[in-house]
Amino acid sequence: MTRDLFYINADTDIPYANQGLEEYLLQRVRPGQIILYLWQNRRTVVLGRNQNCWRECRVEQLLRDEGYPSRRLSGGGAVFHDLGNLNFTFLCCAGDYDLEFNLAVIADALSRAGISTERSGRNDLLAAGRKFSGNAFYKVGDQCLHHGTIMVEVDLDDMSRYLQPSPGKLAAHGVASVRARVANLRDLAPRLSVERLRGLLAASLGRIGGREPQELALAQQEWHEAEQLSLRFGDWNWICGRQADFDIELEERFPWGGVNCQLQVCGGWIEQAALYSDAMEALLIPRIAASLGQCRYDAAEISGRLAGLACEDSREAGIVADISDWLSQAI
Numbered sequence: 001m002t003r004d005l006f007y008i009n010a011d012t013d014i015p016y017a018n019q020g021l022e023e024y025l026l027q028r029v030r031p032g033q034i035i036l037y038l039w040q041n042r043r044t045v046v047l048g049r050n051q052n053c054w055r056e057c058r059v060e061q062l063l064r065d066e067g068y069p070s071r072r073l074s075g076g077g078a079v080f081h082d083l084g085n086l087n088f089t090f091l092c093c094a095g096d097y098d099l100e101f102n103l104a105v106i107a108d109a110l111s112r113a114g115i116s117t118e119r120s121g122r123n124d125l126l127a128a129g130r131k132f133s134g135n136a137f138y139k140v141g142d143q144c145l146h147h148g149t150i151m152v153e154v155d156l157d158d159m160s161r162y163l164q165p166s167p168g169k170l171a172a173h174g175v176a177s178v179r180a181r182v183a184n185l186r187d188l189a190p191r192l193s194v195e196r197l198r199g200l201l202a203a204s205l206g207r208i209g210g211r212e213p214q215e216l217a218l219a220q221q222e223w224h225e226a227e228q229l230s231l232r233f234g235d236w237n238w239i240c241g242r243q244a245d246f247d248i249e250l251e252e253r254f255p256w257g258g259v260n261c262q263l264q265v266c267g268g269w270i271e272q273a274a275l276y277s278d279a280m281e282a283l284l285i286p287r288i289a290a291s292l293g294q295c296r297y298d299a300a301e302i303s304g305r306l307a308g309l310a311c312e313d314s315r316e317a318g319i320v321a322d323i324s325d326w327l328s329q330a331i
């Protein structure tokens with residue numbers, strides 16, 4: 001199927017503005033279109049939608065160093081951005097969504113720089129056996145996005161300074177630190193730069209898509225609408241939220257991701273539940289947490305609540321079943 005191809009480069013390195021533009025493009029993409037959005041953030045930790053800011057990021061240190069804590073629409077784990085990193089977002093409607101196409105664009109662009117890539121699991125890209133790109137996904141209505149990082153020459157000292165993933169996550173990957181898992185592409189291709197990569201990706205979009213991509217130009221009113229959307233991403237409650245008091249805290253790691261469950265329990269009833277996770281299913285985790293509110297603190301009652309939760313596919317159903325079994329055994 002022939003699709004109209006567009007690319008757009010962000011003109012700012014402030015994360016909240018970039019996220020606002022990303023959401024605006026997601027809202028405006030139409031059937032038959034694929035938009036490739038390329039953007040950079042200065043010193044930023046970007047959290048997955050359902051992660052606990054205080055557990056994944058050294059927030060105070062980041063703020064002291066004039067960095068930015070940020071939270072994205074998609075699920076998954078926390079990542080570090082600086083100007084040595086190029087972020088990409090593919091935006092399209094559900095009928096045009098093709099993950100293999102997106103990954104082929106990235107692989108083709110990097111092959112032109114002399115770098116071979118491979119996939120690892122559901123959301124990592126590797127070069128020479130080490131991760132250079134973490135990917136995440138989001139769908140709302142008929143609109144879909146696939147976004148991720150491409151590490152060209154990221155400051156790995158800063159990455160280690162601001163990220164603090166759980167020991168369980170690192171153990172699951174068989175490594176002792178964040179830094180041990182990743183690689184900068186500049187180490188593999190010394191002539192590669194972020195600016196050169198921008199051009200390579202735009203060219204590969206056309207090469208893989210079979211037609212010349214057009215640079216997307218936005219009118220002043222469109223930029224204003226994107227700016228309004230950015231306000232949400234800069235809001236402290238969206239980024240870090242309120243640290244509620246809780247009576248019970250449970251934690252577990254599954255093949256699909258880690259879960260931290262915090263419960264306020266009074267008189268044998270769960271008054272409030274908070275669920276934090278790096279699972280890729282961005283909208284499922286808060287639905288699970290909401291279903292536990294005003295539920296009796298009882299294994300059978302919790303299982304019953306979760307059994308009634310509607311799931312979109314077998315993967316979501318498996319996650320709900322895992323959490324249900326875990327909570328039932330834990331209490």
